[in-house]
Amino acid sequence: EAAEKGGYQHFMLKEMHEQPKAVKDTLSPRVDDENRILLDELRLTGEELNHFNKITIVACGTAMHAGLVGKHAIETFARIPVEVEIASEFRYRDPFVDERTLLIAVSQSGETADTLAALREAKARGAHVLTITNVVGSRISREAHDVFYTWAGPEIAVASTKAYITQVVALYLIGLYLAELKGTMTRQQVAEKVAELKTLPEKIQQILDQQKTIQELANKQFNQQSVFFIGRGIDDHTAKEGSLKLKEISYIHSEAIAAGELKHGTIALLEEGTLVVALATQEQLYDKMLSNMKEVKARGAYVVAVTEEPRAAEVALSADVVLTIPDTHNEFTPALAVVPLQLFAYYTAVARGADVDKPKNLAKSVTVE
Numbered sequence: 001e002a003a004e005k006g007g008y009q010h011f012m013l014k015e016m017h018e019q020p021k022a023v024k025d026t027l028s029p030r031v032d033d034e035n036r037i038l039l040d041e042l043r044l045t046g047e048e049l050n051h052f053n054k055i056t057i058v059a060c061g062t063a064m065h066a067g068l069v070g071k072h073a074i075e076t077f078a079r080i081p082v083e084v085e086i087a088s089e090f091r092y093r094d095p096f097v098d099e100r101t102l103l104i105a106v107s108q109s110g111e112t113a114d115t116l117a118a119l120r121e122a123k124a125r126g127a128h129v130l131t132i133t134n135v136v137g138s139r140i141s142r143e144a145h146d147v148f149y150t151w152a153g154p155e156i157a158v159a160s161t162k163a164y165i166t167q168v169v170a171l172y173l174i175g176l177y178l179a180e181l182k183g184t185m186t187r188q189q190v191a192e193k194v195a196e197l198k199t200l201p202e203k204i205q206q207i208l209d210q211q212k213t214i215q216e217l218a219n220k221q222f223n224q225q226s227v228f229f230i231g232r233g234i235d236d237h238t239a240k241e242g243s244l245k246l247k248e249i250s251y252i253h254s255e256a257i258a259a260g261e262l263k264h265g266t267i268a269l270l271e272e273g274t275l276v277v278a279l280a281t282q283e284q285l286y287d288k289m290l291s292n293m294k295e296v297k298a299r300g301a302y303v304v305a306v307t308e309e310p311r312a313a314e315v316a317l318s319a320d321v322v323l324t325i326p327d328t329h330n331e332f333t334p335a336l337a338v339v340p341l342q343l344f345a346y347y348t349a350v351a352r353g354a355d356v357d358k359p360k361n362l363a364k365s366v367t368v369e
């Protein structure tokens, strides 16, 4: 097992460090030197695309969080309505799914029982099913009409990291592909986005290089009883993923909420020293986030902000600690902002002496409903 960990203390740490390569491997076969997208796995004509009146994404846990990011990207790029459903809820509410639905089932393992059941339900109702999965030949890949493989390589740690990032990248590619096909973006606009996607591996590496700073932060904060993650827009999705990561491996209670919802209840829980992780990467929501950060700081919270480098100095005025990510397009920040949160969850769990790769009560793939 030590050899398999390649010198890292845990699989999770190794897998976080494999993220630049995982993103590159997922992107490279699908984009060419002129930044054109080649999606062999989803060969649709414009007419076939127009036949769909919506997209439904089904998934569980971290894969569902990737779906939320995907919804934002597809709606922004291709202007097609997307709903994201927790796979375990999907079948029990007579869903609006028919032959005009493109259903995307996201699953690292391709074996999650609820996601498979949702896929079957959608197929039975006539939907066209595309899956995004990391395991070749998995059950979900065998039952879907089309398969988009993420090339993250085997993910051993229960806490999903590199698979998440590649799912997000897969959904970016699908969103851009659909946008060009539908004509909501020009080839040139798509090429600009693809060029930016190609920079993500290097940018993820730059964040991984800051791991010492994040470890020091975790070593100071690991005794928290409860942690809150806040964000607006797509930052809210990253907040959810950061919160899930922390709770599943460190066993600290944590919650993610849309920052605007704070004053509708959750702010009552803040005490002197409560840790609040604030995501502030969205340009158009930036001022609103700064005021949320001030709001929680005024109630005694210890605020750790995640923002893009150019804004670090300004954000520092409303936070106790600022973790930076390299500048990127608004839609792509989830692929970067999640990395400091993964590292924070990891080092917090290590500081608490938890079994990082095999947290209690959890299985790598949940094959029962």
Ligand code: AGP
Binding pocket: 060, 061, 062, 063, 106, 107, 108, 109, 110, 111, 112, 115, 158, 159, 160, 161, 245, 248, 364, 365, 366
């Ligand atoms: C992530 O860290 C979790 N362990 C879990 O939420 C996982 O993402 C979920 O069970 C879905 O698994 P899948 O992607 O293999 O379907």
